[in-house]
Amino acid sequence: xxxxxxxxxxxxxxxxxxxxxxxxxxxxxxxxxxxxxxxxxxxxxxxxxxxxxxxxxxxxxxxxxxxxxxxxxxxxxxxxxxxxxxxxxxxxxxxxxxxxxxxxxxxxxxxxxxxxxxxxxxxxxxxxxxxxxxxxxxxxxxxxxxxxxxxxxxxxxxxxxxxxxxxxxxxxxxxxxxxxxxxxxxxxxxxxxxxxxxxxxxxxxxxxxxxxxxxxxxxxxxxxxxxxxxxxxxxxxxxxxxxxxxxxxxxxxxxxxxxxxxxxxxxxxxxxxxx
Numbered sequence: 680x681x682x683x684x685x686x687x688x689x690x691x692x693x694x695x696x697x698x699x700x701x702x703x704x705x706x707x708x709x710x711x712x713x714x715x716x717x718x719x720x721x722x723x724x725x726x727x728x729x730x731x732x733x734x735x736x737x738x739x740x741x742x743x744x745x746x747x748x749x750x751x752x753x754x755x756x757x758x759x760x761x762x763x764x765x766x767x768x769x770x771x772x773x774x775x776x777x778x779x780x781x782x783x784x785x786x787x788x789x790x791x792x793x794x795x796x797x798x799x800x801x802x803x804x805x806x807x808x809x810x811x812x813x814x815x816x817x818x819x820x821x822x823x824x825x826x827x828x829x830x831x832x833x834x835x836x837x838x839x840x841x842x843x844x845x846x847x848x849x850x851x852x853x854x855x856x857x858x859x860x861x862x863x864x865x866x867x868x869x870x871x872x873x874x875x876x877x878x879x880x881x882x883x884x885x886x887x888x889x890x891x892x893x894x895x896x897x898x899x900x901x902x903x904x905x906x907x908x909x910x911x912x913x914x915x916x917x918x919x920x921x922x923x924x925x926x927x928x929x930x931x932x933x934x935x936x937x938x939x940x941x942x943x944x945x946x947x948x949x950x951x952x953x954x
Contacts, residue, residue: 684926686943688718689913694744695722696736698917708919716760718788724768730803764788769827777834788944791835796823801847813848820844821863828870836944837877837911840893852889857897868902877909877942878902882924903936910941930954
């Protein structure tokens with residue numbers, strides 16, 4: 680039995696505005712690492728806030744992305760299973776645009792993520808946290824997730840890094856805990872379960888030096904206690920060295936909480952794989 684997790688289903692390449700790694704380079708690294716499935720989930724953040732001093736273009740040429748992906752999928756057939764995904768930056772007014780996009784393309788997997796809350800990305804901390812305490816800003820971010828979840832649940836398969844905001848807070852996760860925000864986190868977790876949207880375990884938090892995945896362990900454990908079983912796992916790698924980052928640690932944690940399987944998606948259908 681394979682000792683490590685064999686699927687990484689949150690990956691970026693140079694089709695994403697914040698990566699310059701060719702897709703083929705990511706694939707070759709995945710094969711070398713022994714992965715059996717890789718899902719590319721390139722960024723598409725429509726109506727993303729403009730900051731001239733440090734602007735990243737999160738638009739996406741989906742037609743070219745799909746064309747290049749299918750060529751590489753064919754080229755490496757038999758060596759690794761490549762899945763076609765997208766990471767949508769959710770904002771309530773974008774529902775119709777997202778729905779239209781998903782009708783036009785045959786994605787295997789759709790991540791819904793909150794990179795902005797009420798028009799601002801926590802990455803631009805001077806703007807996002809201005810005039811608010813850290814706790815107020817974090818709470819507002821979680822409120823926006825619950826709002827998005829109620830709007831977009833029928834369009835997405837998993838919700839990405841639901842505590843992304845703590846990567847960029849003034850004190851990051853120093854004063855952050857599940858208990859502090861359980862009044863808004865519990866409704867998020869219950870809504871995920873009710874609407875059959877998976878919870879993503881994203882190892883980017885470990886890469887960013889938080890010492891914890893996104894979301895933090897307490898949230899993942901609480902999701903299990905509430906009855907949640909749909910877990911997707913992704914490194915959120917934008918370059919080869921972070922492929923399957925800290926996956927053995929994640930596998931151990933999930934098994935300790937009681938999970939027996941994790942989930943990948945093919946043609947938008949969940950497939951359970953043993954931990």
